[in-house]
Amino acid sequence: MTQVLIAGAGATGMTLAIELLRRNIAVRLVDSASGPFPGSRGKGVQPRSLEIFDLIGIADQMVAASSLYPFMKVHFGPFGFKTGSLGTHHPSSEARPYPNMLMIPQWRTEEILRAHLIKLGGRIEYDAGLAAVEQSGEGVTATLTSGEGIKAEYLIGCDGGRSATRKAVGLELGGRTLDGKTMIVADLEIENLDRTYWHVWPRTRGGPSSLCPLPNTDLFQLQSPEAIAENGLEKGILRATGKRVRRVAWQSRFHHQIRMVDRYRVGRVLLAGDAAHIHPPSGAQGLNTGIQDAWNLGWKLAWAVRAGNGDVLDSYEQERLPVAAAMLDLTKTLHVQASRERGDLTNQLALNYRDSPLSKGEPSGGIFPGDRVADRRLADGRRLFDLLRHTGATQLMRRDRRHVLVRPDGYVAQITDTKVMEYAGEAVRHVDVDH
Ligand SMILES: Cc1cc2nc3c(=O)[nH]c(=O)nc-3n(C[C@H](O)[C@H](O)[C@H](O)COP(=O)(O)OP(=O)(O)OC[C@H]3O[C@@H](n4cnc5c(N)ncnc54)[C@H](O)[C@@H]3O)c2cc1C
Known part of the structure; x- marks a missing residue:
């Protein structure tokens, strides 16, 4: 049985596959198209997505292409x-x-993701569309358009606006087309x-x-x-x-559409990217929100697979559904007002998961559980992002004993006075930030 089946090898599906391959999870990535997407469509890549690409190790290539x-x-x-x-x-x-x-043409962003995916040992199966899905408590059986049946522990629908996965689990994209x-x-x-x-x-x-x-x-x-x-x-x-x-x-x-689902998860089937939310181009949020869905989901899915327990996956919807709703509100306003206002509104750097069940304990020194951890130069000259570039959580150890536990996706889990040894099923890396 495959551990994770991903339907759709666009930017969302490939980012998710990369996150799983980095954690040695067995992935099959299938796509109904006959080959890579050739268009420039989603050309605006936001600062937070670039930070994620940095943590994955492909930001330099993105910048060079931009x-x-x-x-x-x-x-x-x-x-x-x-x-x-x-x-x-x-x-x-x-x-x-x-x-x-x-600005990076979407085909180029996808080309860089694809090359990295292949470097990690992954591959994309083209001409392999998802057609039907059945699931039980133990797993999912997906049938491809070729008739092949695939058994997997989880199925993630990253198959775009017309998502067959979404339809197969009976979810609907609510919302509307903004003009005719x-x-x-x-x-x-x-x-x-x-x-x-x-x-x-x-x-x-x-x-x-x-x-x-x-x-x-x-x-x-x-x-x-x-x-x-x-x-x-x-x-x-x-x-x-x-x-x-x-x-x-x-x-x-x-069409200029504002649409999203009201659930991201039905049992062992989850949705990410355009399969779950469709944005108008104004504000350049669609592709970026999809990449960040995948970034949020990857480490949780690896944790669920390794632990044989999917409870943590509920936090994916709890964290990402409100983000998609807020982004849709924003892109609608920018579209309707034909506004050119961008920057901190749209760069996705201020997004946080303060209301998440995974954000534990009290804030300290202006840092809240759920906040994004910004890059910085440490006292010994090292760059913080370089130290976060691994698959597990990191604890930033401070002399004042307010140790900041950073999740594998770079958001604060907790500020605590104890040394945490394990998080998300992996050993925590400890970094002394004062020396
Ligand atoms: C004009 C325009 C401009 C845009 N500009 C921006 C921008 O500047 N910035 C931004 O962030 N976003 C932008 N977007 C949005 C962006 O293009 C999308 O949000 C992005 O492509 C979503 O990525 P995805 O991987 O979720 O889905 P997709 O890119 O749609 O990929 C889905 C994949 O699933 C495959 N697939 C489909 N059906 C199946 C099936 N049954 N089984 C298996 N595979 C299947 C498809 O072949 C495809 O490879 C723009 C969109 C438009 C139309």
Whole structure:
């Protein structure tokens, strides 16, 4: 029997598989597609996701593949006006090594995750869609579209907005589509368009259209109402922007949706990422929230499998469902108000699990159980994140005996005056932070 079956090898499914492989859990990762996702779609990667990539050990590659968000240029006929940026341009500091949202085409983020997954001994089974699920107290039996049956201790549905896993366990995505419009997202090579700016044409057919330069490619990402392409995409873009399309590398359609489930877990089946919540692009939260679902779930699932007891998995929904709800509220507001406000609202650094049953005891010195642990330089010159980069929990030992126990995902579990030897089924690493 497989320990964990993951349906869907997008960013969420791969992050989860990496977290499980790091902990020597046997994983099968199946995907209905015939190969990797080729589009730039979710291109905004938030500071907290970058911190997670740092802890996984792939942040340098992400940064090398990225750019900062460019300033925007709004076009009215022959006139173009430079305006603000959707991203911040702050310098980094010890506490915030990744202060800005970075732009990385989604296919590139996934490529880096996939290479790391393979390095850890994992693999993706393509053309292997999940079709049906049955479960009992002991395990799950999933049937693939090929007819193959897979028995697993747990099944995690990371299979996107149309999740077959979600449907199989009878959960529904509640919520709504924000406006009736069908939108196009496409990766295009465009003749003679300045790559310094994210270009916006506010008055094209059906609403605004924009072309954003994608770093380390010769492509722009188009976001536009579908109406622009009524007589063909290339013709529509030429008419709306005066720019000629040289090549269409990828295109897709989407709607601005605000939807989520009201449960993340049905027995031994759990959902993560777009399978559980769908965001409009404003605020760049969908992919980031999925990566952080997986980051939250990975160590708990490994713990549950090793202990033969899934009780800790309830904390996944208790911690992550309110985050998705808050993010959906935020992205709805940003979308409806066409707001450019970003930064601390959207960077996901302030998210905490203070209300979680796993956050125990009293706060001390301004630190609350459930808070994210920020990076810093210790007295001996070591970087804290380097010391957290292992699979278990870490206890930061302080002279004042207010020892901070940090969960494997970098959030405070407890502040205590005792030395904790074991957490989540693994030995705790002790770090002297005063020397
Ligand atoms: C225009 C646009 C812009 C966006 N911009 C941003 C942004 O800047 N930042 C951001 O954070 N998010 C953004 N998003 C959202 C982001 O793209 C999604 O949130 C992200 O792709 C979700 O990742 P996921 O892994 O959960 O799901 P997906 O990426 O949808 O991956 C699901 C995987 O499951 C597979 N699958 C489907 N059905 C099955 C099945 N039955 N069995 C097995 N496998 C299956 C699919 O082939 C796919 O590989 C944007 C979205 C759009 C449309």
